[in-house]
Amino acid sequence: MQNTLIKDDIQNIYRDNLIDITSKVPKRQPIVFCDFDGTVTTTDVTDVLLEELALPQWKVIEEQWVNGEIDDCQCMSEQIALIQGDWKRITGVLDQIKIDPYFKDFVAQCRSHNVPLYIGSSGIDRVLKYILDREYIQVDGIWSYHLIESNNGWALEFPKDKERGICQIAHSIACKCTLLEPAKVSKITDKNAYKIVIGDSKSDFCWSNKADFVFAKKKLAQYCGAKDIDHLSFDNFLDINSILANKGIFS
Numbered sequence: 001m002q003n004t005l006i007k008d009d010i011q012n013i014y015r016d017n018l019i020d021i022t023s024k025v026p027k028r029q030p031i032v033f034c035d036f037d038g039t040v041t042t043t044d045v046t047d048v049l050l051e052e053l054a055l056p057q058w059k060v061i062e063e064q065w066v067n068g069e070i071d072d073c074q075c076m077s078e079q080i081a082l083i084q085g086d087w088k089r090i091t092g093v094l095d096q097i098k099i100d101p102y103f104k105d106f107v108a109q110c111r112s113h114n115v116p117l118y119i120g121s122s123g124i125d126r127v128l129k130y131i132l133d134r135e136y137i138q139v140d141g142i143w144s145y146h147l148i149e150s151n152n153g154w155a156l157e158f159p160k161d162k163e164r165g166i167c168q169i170a171h172s173i174a175c176k177c178t179l180l181e182p183a184k185v186s187k188i189t190d191k192n193a194y195k196i197v198i199g200d201s202k203s204d205f206c207w208s209n210k211a212d213f214v215f216a217k218k219k220l221a222q223y224c225g226a227k228d229i230d231h232l233s234f235d236n237f238l239d240i241n242s243i244l245a246n247k248g249i250f251s
């Protein structure tokens with residue numbers, strides 16, 4: 001009994017704390033921009049592919065990127081070229097990748113409440129599409145890097161021109177926050193849309209600065225806390241579903 005009371009009290013406090021956030025959604029069209037690796041999937045898919053299929057040199061390149069010696073595009077280009085094996089071998093690894101068990105329900109909630117859902121990922125387009133298709137998940141758009149197969153092996157092509165996005169914060173030659181800009185990559189024309197970003201890692205830092213609200217875990221939660229960015233921490237999409245129901249977006 002005591003436990004139940006404590007639990008109810010905590011939920012009430014939690015709900016009361018959401019009032020501030022709810023008040024910031026005055027009839028604006030919510031749009032969700034969601035990271036993929038480590039957010040939709042339970043692991044970083046590119047890292048798993050490199051661990052399983054790449055020549056060991058990929059770790060040296062990773063170290064250079066961590067030390068700021070190369071940007072993320074150069075890092076990924078060089079790492080992807082080290083992957084050994086054909087697409088069938090890659091899908092053999094992808095078949096082991098799991099997604100957040102509540103993500104499909106989240107997608108269904110977005111659909112039934114007319115909330116557009118975009119995926120922004122510093123990952124590989126063909127990999128994302130393979131996993132989303134496997135799970136019968138459809139989204140409104142994807143921004144990611146393009147995988148190219150040739151006789152020489154695997155290569156990446158990065159978004160160009162208006163799809164590229166250049167962000168001072170990211171120090172990168174391509175970043176996903178271009179998705180947030182009306183009518184650039186997405187079909188969004190509503191300049192007053194309420195932008196919700198969901199993510200977990202460094203590649204989400206820059207677009208979290210431009211969001212109206214952020215759901216964050218891991219490094220992104222630390223970053224948002226340090227930068228005083230409006231956010232809530234989450235463990236999985238069950239948390240997000242219940243918070244968005246409380247905010248009146250999924251209800």
Ligand SMILES: [Zn+2]
Nearest residue numbers: 167175177206
């Ligand atoms: Zn950016």
